[in-house]
Amino acid sequence: MALTTVALLPHSPLLIPEIGRANYSFLAKTVAAYEEIANTLKAEPADTVVIISPHSAPQTDAFIINIAPEMEINLKDFGFIPPKTVLNGNAFLADQIKETLRPNFPIKLISDNILDHGSAIPLYLLKSALGQAKIIVISPADNLSLQEQWNFGEKLGTVLAASPKKIALIASGDMSHRLKKKSPGGYSPKGAKFDNKLIEYLSDPTDASANILKMDANLIKDAGECGLRPVLILLGVINGFKWQPEVLSYQTDFGIGYLAMNFKLWTPSQTS
Numbered sequence: 001m002a003l004t005t006v007a008l009l010p011h012s013p014l015l016i017p018e019i020g021r022a023n024y025s026f027l028a029k030t031v032a033a034y035e036e037i038a039n040t041l042k043a044e045p046a047d048t049v050v051i052i053s054p055h056s057a058p059q060t061d062a063f064i065i066n067i068a069p070e071m072e073i074n075l076k077d078f079g080f081i082p083p084k085t086v087l088n089g090n091a092f093l094a095d096q097i098k099e100t101l102r103p104n105f106p107i108k109l110i111s112d113n114i115l116d117h118g119s120a121i122p123l124y125l126l127k128s129a130l131g132q133a134k135i136i137v138i139s140p141a142d143n144l145s146l147q148e149q150w151n152f153g154e155k156l157g158t159v160l161a162a163s164p165k166k167i168a169l170i171a172s173g174d175m176s177h178r179l180k181k182k183s184p185g186g187y188s189p190k191g192a193k194f195d196n197k198l199i200e201y202l203s204d205p206t207d208a209s210a211n212i213l214k215m216d217a218n219l220i221k222d223a224g225e226c227g228l229r230p231v232l233i234l235l236g237v238i239n240g241f242k243w244q245p246e247v248l249s250y251q252t253d254f255g256i257g258y259l260a261m262n263f264k265l266w267t268p269s270q271t272s
Contacts, residue, residue: 003160003265004044005168006238007037008202008231010258011055011121012174013078026253033248033260034125040262041129046168048090048134050160052230053118053172056139062106063152064139067094068113071135073120073127085127087115090134093163097136100159105152106141118172118226126170133168140229146213149229153236160237171234173227175257183255185224194223195257199250202231202261205243209235227259234263241265 014020015027015034024031056064066089073085098107115123119137123130138156140149160167175198176191177184183191197219201211212232220228244264251258 002166003169003238003241004046004166005037005040006234006243006263006265007169008171008173008227008234008259008261008263009034009037009122010174010227010260011118011172012254012256012258013075013117013121014254015121015125016075016078016080018080018082019075019078023254027251027258029249030251030258030260036248037260037262038126038129041126041168044166045131046133047165048093048136049123049130049168049170050136050138051119051122051170051172052138052140052233053116054140054226054230055116055118056137057110057112057116060143061141062108063101063141064108064110065094065098066112066137067091067109068111070113071115071137072113073124074114075117075120075124077117082124085124087123087130087135090136093159094136097138097156097159101152101155104155105148122170122172138233140233142229146228146232149232150209150213150236153233154239155236156233157237157240161240169234169237171227171230173230174225175227175259176223176225177256178222178224179252179257180255188222188224190219190222191224191257194219194225195250195259198228198231199247199259203245203247205245209239225257238263238265
């Protein structure tokens with residue numbers, strides 16, 4: 001197995017031209033970041049894309065795995081109906097994940113044929129690079145601790161490492177929703193502090209996980225984010241690798257932190 005691409009990407013609907021319209025041009029840096037990740041996927045195609053979305057079916061006390069055989073990208077809630085795009089699920093790998101992780105973690109299986117927007121938007125923006133890749137959507141358990149998110153990711157990483165297939169991992173999530181007075185969640189001065197700290201910590205591979213796990217709970221709460229748990233699952237998955245972070249873009253134009261990062265991996269036996 002090889003984790004071919006590992007990335008953190010935001011899921012703003014404004015990144016889609018038909019939805020963003022006049023606002024689309026303001027997110028040019030984030031659009032370019034998506035194009036860079038798409039090029040990475042094209043250079044080394046993945047057999048399966050595992051996407052960590054914080055917006056699946058509401059379930060606060062269990063991790064969710066969508067095991068639907070087919071999943072449709074549907075954006076009608078944002079006033080846009082693109083040509084129908086249906087992606088195939090990977091039921092075999094999803095079952096392996098369930099069987100390996102369920103003894104240690106609460107897991108709920110769903111079979112939802114419509115992708116939630118946290119997975120639909122990144123997959124729509126990357127669709128030209130997906131080829132025949134199958135999809136698995138996993139969602140964090142909101143009420144479990146940050147440490148449990150990371151632990152879940154670490155165990156998930158053992159399953160992915162055992163697969164003979166090439167796998168891409170995408171954490172979908174936005175940073176603080178409270179950066180400006182016009183922000184959806186209102187303004188909090190802690191919003192920018194949270195984003196700056198998270199970017200600082202993610203830029204230090206040696207201590208990233210430890211530092212993030214020690215972040216102040218009140219800071220996290222006041223930030224009003226939706227990306228921290230997907231990030232921790234991602235970090236758990238890549239715990240067995242050495243990795244080099246690359247901040248591709250960070251934008252706050254609409255009062256929400258949109259962070260795009262690439263995680264270049266190599267095993268301990270490799271050199272950079």
